[in-house]
Amino acid sequence: MSSSETQEQAPPQPDNSAAISKKAAKKEAAKQEKLRRKQELAALSATTSNLSVDDDPLASNYGDIPLVELQSKTPVDVNNWSRIETLEPSLKGHQVLIRGRVQTIRPVGKKMAFLVIRENGYTVQCLVQVQPDIVSIQMVKFAASLSRESIIDVEGEISVPDSAIKAATQQHVEVQVRKLYCVSRAVPNLPINIEDAARSEVEIEKALQEGEQFVRVNQDTRLNFRVLDLRTPANQGIFRIQSQVGNAFRQFLLSEGFVEIHTPKLIAGSSEGGAAVFRLDYKGQPACLAQSPQLHKQMSLCGDLGRVFEIGPVFRAEDSYTHRHLCEFTGLDIEMEIKKHYFEVMDIVDRLFVTLFDSLNQNCQKELEAVRKQYPFEPLKYLRQTLRLTYEEGVQMLKEVGIEIEPFGDLNTEAERKLGQLVAEKYGTEFYILYRYPLAIRPFYTMPCYDNPEEYSNSFDVFIRGEEIISGAQRVHKPDLLEKRAEAWGIDVKTISTYIDSFRYGAPLHGGFGVGLERVVMLFCGLNNIRKTSLFPRDPLRLAP
Amino acid sequence: MSSSETQEQAPPQPDNSAAISKKAAKKEAAKQEKLRRKQELAALSATTSNLSVDDDPLASNYGDIPLVELQSKTPVDVNNWSRIETLEPSLKGHQVLIRGRVQTIRPVGKKMAFLVIRENGYTVQCLVQVQPDIVSIQMVKFAASLSRESIIDVEGEISVPDSAIKAATQQHVEVQVRKLYCVSRAVPNLPINIEDAARSEVEIEKALQEGEQFVRVNQDTRLNFRVLDLRTPANQGIFRIQSQVGNAFRQFLLSEGFVEIHTPKLIAGSSEGGAAVFRLDYKGQPACLAQSPQLHKQMSLCGDLGRVFEIGPVFRAEDSYTHRHLCEFTGLDIEMEIKKHYFEVMDIVDRLFVTLFDSLNQNCQKELEAVRKQYPFEPLKYLRQTLRLTYEEGVQMLKEVGIEIEPFGDLNTEAERKLGQLVAEKYGTEFYILYRYPLAIRPFYTMPCYDNPEEYSNSFDVFIRGEEIISGAQRVHKPDLLEKRAEAWGIDVKTISTYIDSFRYGAPLHGGFGVGLERVVMLFCGLNNIRKTSLFPRDPLRLAP
CATH class of the missing domain: 3.30.930.10 (Bira Bifunctional Protein; Domain 2)
Structure with a gap:
């Protein structure tokens, strides 16, 4: 299994998903946050760009699954996969395999990236962090290179975070990623962002009053890209x-x-x-x-x-x-x-x-x-x-x-x-x-x-x-x-x-x-x-x- | 409610329903049976033709239901009707109201007619017999005048016959008819007879060997008159x-x-x-x-x-x-x-x-x-x-x-x-x-x-x-x-x-x-x-x- 050499340097940020702050403070904060992320990614990229998968003895732990494996030879037990819906603190320490869509990607420095994975309306946060003999820096780069809405397989250990994870429906567990494979990549720039399509009119109006302007996805655009719209x-x-x-x-x-x-x-x-x-x-x-x-x-x-x-x-x-x-x-x-x-x-x-x-x-x-x-x-x-x-x-x-x-x-x-x-x-x-x-x-x-x-x-x-x-x-x-x-x-x-x-x-x-x-x-x-x-x-x- | 002056003098005998006996004896027997029925009907007709409904003090006990009553003013309890499927000897002496299709009509002399009524695949024999103050000779005539596949309401008393009635699925009960109303008349000559359409190839072949020839209803004819064919x-x-x-x-x-x-x-x-x-x-x-x-x-x-x-x-x-x-x-x-x-x-x-x-x-x-x-x-x-x-x-x-x-x-x-x-x-x-x-x-x-x-x-x-x-x-x-x-x-x-x-x-x-x-x-x-x-x-x- 080989990692793909992706050209994206940053997690995809489609044009219409950006929140444009109007009140100066908010605007500035958002700007700074963006800049920070960009720098992080640049740093990550700089550190890892000269590291190829060939140099990575852990390369088999991540990558895009090649077509021939998607035309699989041997049936497997579908129960090997856990449903995200079922992940809960009692599973602490258990190894799990999950499949889902990448909902968000958040790199932190060069050695760490958070992914939120979605399956059937439930989400869980996954942490990809460099660890000797398990997670390489190339693997973190691979995780950061994933495009949103791509479908991935994640193997990892269930841990219980100190405080609830607000970004996911499964707030009291996190997956410490050991292996990470991409089943199907989404194009980096989606015509509709799911968050935009999922936002209520009330939220949009409320944000407007606070000086923030969200993208409104109109009915026709939704229907033109119905397969994305349906995911809300x-x-x-x-x-x-x-x-x-x-x-x-x-x-x-x-x-x-x-x-x-x-x-x-x-x-x-x-x-x-x-x-x-x-x-x-x-x-x-x-x-x-x-x-x-x-x-x-x-x-x-x-x-x-x-x-x-x-x-x-x-x-x-x-x-x-x-x-x-x-x-x-x-x-x-x-x-x-x-x-x-x-x-x-x-x-x-x-x-x-x-x-x-x-x-x-x-x-x-x-x-x-x-x-x-x-x-x-x-x-x-x-x-x-x-x-x-x-x-x-x-x-x-x-x-x-x-x-x-x-x-x-x-x-x-x-x-x-x-x-x-x-x-x-x-x-x-x-x-x-x-x-x-x-x-x-x-x-x-x-x-x-x-x-x-x-x-x-x-x-x-x-x-x-x-x-x-x-x-x-x-x-x-x-x-x-x-x-x-x-x-x-x-x-x-x-x-x-x-x-x-x-x-x-x-x-x-x-x-x-x-x-x-x-x-x-x-x-x-x-x-x-x-x-x-x-x-x-x-x-x-x-x-x- | 008034009886209709129908023009049919005999129960309908569509052309393609006649069983044509080939072996002489069978043929002759069938011929005789037909003749007998015809004579019975003629006798009935002769006796009753000068009796109009106007002369009949019991005229309200039978007849075609006029349209205005079929656009009924008042809802009724649908439980007033018994399902034929449920009729059984334990109901002996009970008054029942049933609705179904006239499957067969068999007049016997001028004062009696047997009807077999079908509902949802179940059938029961009903006897319309002249009785002072209840069933008039005109009512028997009316019963005999019904066309097969017409839908009727029958009110009567459940009786238990001495021997099983082979012609009906409810073999151990009979309905002694008191009232008889036609809801919807079928044309006297149906393009397909249900018995013909319901007969198996085995039966047809067996009859052939015994010298009797049944009508075979071919696939196209069935489909042309699908609403009749569906009733088999x-x-x-x-x-x-x-x-x-x-x-x-x-x-x-x-x-x-x-x-x-x-x-x-x-x-x-x-x-x-x-x-x-x-x-x-x-x-x-x-x-x-x-x-x-x-x-x-x-x-x-x-x-x-x-x-x-x-x-x-x-x-x-x-x-x-x-x-x-x-x-x-x-x-x-x-x-x-x-x-x-x-x-x-x-x-x-x-x-x-x-x-x-x-x-x-x-x-x-x-x-x-x-x-x-x-x-x-x-x-x-x-x-x-x-x-x-x-x-x-x-x-x-x-x-x-x-x-x-x-x-x-x-x-x-x-x-x-x-x-x-x-x-x-x-x-x-x-x-x-x-x-x-x-x-x-x-x-x-x-x-x-x-x-x-x-x-x-x-x-x-x-x-x-x-x-x-x-x-x-x-x-x-x-x-x-x-x-x-x-x-x-x-x-x-x-x-x-x-x-x-x-x-x-x-x-x-x-x-x-x-x-x-x-x-x-x-x-x-x-x-x-x-x-x-x-x-x-x-x-x-x-x-x-």
């Missing part, structure tokens, strides 16, 4: 919360007798109509990407699957440049037989989401805390039994505070927010159901209302923190009525004939709903942009990475 | 098994610290290269549908998610007309950091699939039995620890039986099958891993082998019953090598620059694999066509329903 504690939290939302969603539904299905995303015709559809050529046939699994999940019920759900991508070619629209997102979709009334569907919404919220609060405490640290939010207020209001009641509540809504029109974003606020004040919940929507603003397959089938429908929306996240309804199961409704919507019935025909062979009463996974996470965590909860978001302007 | 017991089983595969897959991985992710299906450039890609216009940019989540799942690891998995659609525009290719299928994809060796990935494959198979055998007995009844198969043979052979060993085994494989080429379908057979004979398993594949036949992102990086790779395939289901490998995490490999594959590196750049910021050693959900179900159940395990399959010729 908040993002590590967000995508683990997202995973838990999917898991809780499924576990609840499976326990209620639902079957998970996978419906085609490539469909003939024009999906549910409208312009917001991606079109493509399918082996010579005109096709499009499903705007939702709506038609096929209903057809699955006609095929006697009884209660179904799907988690999968849905595609909307809308030109929406809002904080809450994406061109591709993950739909959580449900469809179920009902005996009599669409409240049976709302009952599932109610129990499902209360269970889901409970599960997040119980199982994702660490993750929620990580999100909250960067993006502060209040825990979601929800009732044990979800509040239900009619659309008319909602309109009336808005009217009472002077907001007029066209009675058969839809709520705009502003009205939704206002209503959310009024409901929260009156009922103490930020999660509620609004039902009995005007028919005119619901999709063609929505069942009209028993007592006013021209104007109202058996449908509902659900809101979190004043924003719509769920849309649901009883569906029309009578093929003649379905055909009539589709025609009234200007849909070419021929293009959806296999769908309509499905209801001619005896169709169960049924209803269902759809939720956007990214919206659930965004609103539960009180985030301000859906791009924060989509791993690699797609909007009208973004198709990469 | 085998298909009810298949899609519940599919749901369980997904569940077992996820539960295992979550318990191993994997995070579920959702990567974009709309991507710039040309995915992983090759011709088999669906292209489309994305807001003026050229885009395509992801052929797998490969690039993005690797990028998620570069974003420190550690271990990830995804269940989602993958798109292949291949012109493959085989029994095992689809243009859209559900991919189960995994990517994980490794410490040293790609066997760490194979260890996950091993434990994951043994757990999965165990879970299917334990939790899906009823479903497997339903599949087996129509499509007989032997339970999958697999070892507690999965067999691993090198590709060279596989080639050698084939050579020994006279099959020559080009040593750096791939196995064709025939060779795969033969090898599967040889392995089963020698090692007693139908599930095994073949590793150390030639580099030339693996994707560009595959890590070359340590000792022969020009010819071999750190990769593996996994086989069930002699067919490949899993493809996996260690991936190249060095950006320079990755670029070189992509170029060698003729991929325009510019189109995947965000992917390659992801490895410049410190990339973990990693590997992963992908599985087709439909293939797992197909091969576990020994089915002969992947269209049987896709809910609404897409192949080069099929884009509907």
Whole structure:
């Protein structure tokens, strides 16, 4: 194993990571600190530059791992590595092997360097210090030459420092490094610094008041370098919360007798109509990407699957440049037989989401805390039994505070927010159901209302923190009525004939709903942009990475 | 509630459901039986045709439920309905309400009709018999007029018959009908009869030998009328098994610290290269549908998610007309950091699939039995620890039986099958891993082998019953090598620059694999066509329903 001759003389200090002190004193102090480090490195470099690895009898204790060893011959026991999370004072004197990313590098003089190593959100400080027969001066140089975010293997002994190490999550242990190998080097100048990307707006503002100016990493830069952005504690939290939302969603539904299905995303015709559809050529046939699994999940019920759900991508070619629209997102979709009334569907919404919220609060405490640290939010207020209001009641509540809504029109974003606020004040919940929507603003397959089938429908929306996240309804199961409704919507019935025909062979009463996974996470965590909860978001302007 | 004046005088007898007796005796018997039923119905009709519902004081006890009641005003307790599955002799004398499909209708004289009602795979016989003040002759007529597969509500008293009822799964109870309402009528002539679609090839062949000819419903007809085809017991089983595969897959991985992710299906450039890609216009940019989540799942690891998995659609525009290719299928994809060796990935494959198979055998007995009844198969043979052979060993085994494989080429379908057979004979398993594949036949992102990086790779395939289901490998995490490999594959590196750049910021050693959900179900159940395990399959010729 050989050490690489790196050209970097200093730990990488990307341009946008520097803290620019404004108040003179602070500024000066920072300047001095920088200078000191620079001098240290220069000294280190001067001392060691004429020392090559070839001269070092301890050269096998450190270095970049060559490719051929990364294409390893022999399997090893993965338990040889300790997780940083598990390092604690009781291990004092133990030899450990850890793998992680270099989070910070701090050389002290020429014979010593501190590394903070990160793994899965946990960090530990490692000390590389010259020691006869163990750690050479070249090895310290090698440690100082590492670039931040590089992945390294560290072997060393656990020691217990006199005072807590503030720079690491594992504050009461330190690793005395014996061996140090680099698995994968990061480029010296990262386009985003993780500390910058991880800083809260509050910290930035506070620093500003103290005369210090931190780099703000804007949303677009984050997304351009998403693989770096994802390494922040908040993002590590967000995508683990997202995973838990999917898991809780499924576990609840499976326990209620639902079957998970996978419906085609490539469909003939024009999906549910409208312009917001991606079109493509399918082996010579005109096709499009499903705007939702709506038609096929209903057809699955006609095929006697009884209660179904799907988690999968849905595609909307809308030109929406809002904080809450994406061109591709993950739909959580449900469809179920009902005996009599669409409240049976709302009952599932109610129990499902209360269970889901409970599960997040119980199982994702660490993750929620990580999100909250960067993006502060209040825990979601929800009732044990979800509040239900009619659309008319909602309109009336808005009217009472002077907001007029066209009675058969839809709520705009502003009205939704206002209503959310009024409901929260009156009922103490930020999660509620609004039902009995005007028919005119619901999709063609929505069942009209028993007592006013021209104007109202058996449908509902659900809101979190004043924003719509769920849309649901009883569906029309009578093929003649379905055909009539589709025609009234200007849909070419021929293009959806296999769908309509499905209801001619005896169709169960049924209803269902759809939720956007990214919206659930965004609103539960009180985030301000859906791009924060989509791993690699797609909007009208973004198709990469 | 009013009865509908239906025009059908006989229970529906679709053209393709008739059993055509060949041996004279059988034929004659069947003819006589048909004639008898026809006469009975005619008699019934003659007796009742002048009796209108208006004359019937008991008219409220039966009829088609009008639409307005299906848009019901008041929620009801869904527990009012008993599930057919739960009906048993201990309920004798109890009043029950059940909802289900009319599976068969058998009028006996003018005052009596037997209905077999099906719900979730369970059936019960119901008797509608004229009784003063309860069941009118018009009600019996109404019962006889129902079309098969219509959905009805039946209220009645549980009785216990003297002898077992062979025509129903609930053989020791019968429902004495008091009220009978039709929720949703099926057209009288169904394009597929469920009995025909549910019959095994063995039954058809056996009947042929006895001179009787049943209708064979071919694969295309089944798929054209998929919502009917799905109602067969085998298909009810298949899609519940599919749901369980997904569940077992996820539960295992979550318990191993994997995070579920959702990567974009709309991507710039040309995915992983090759011709088999669906292209489309994305807001003026050229885009395509992801052929797998490969690039993005690797990028998620570069974003420190550690271990990830995804269940989602993958798109292949291949012109493959085989029994095992689809243009859209559900991919189960995994990517994980490794410490040293790609066997760490194979260890996950091993434990994951043994757990999965165990879970299917334990939790899906009823479903497997339903599949087996129509499509007989032997339970999958697999070892507690999965067999691993090198590709060279596989080639050698084939050579020994006279099959020559080009040593750096791939196995064709025939060779795969033969090898599967040889392995089963020698090692007693139908599930095994073949590793150390030639580099030339693996994707560009595959890590070359340590000792022969020009010819071999750190990769593996996994086989069930002699067919490949899993493809996996260690991936190249060095950006320079990755670029070189992509170029060698003729991929325009510019189109995947965000992917390659992801490895410049410190990339973990990693590997992963992908599985087709439909293939797992197909091969576990020994089915002969992947269209049987896709809910609404897409192949080069099929884009509907």
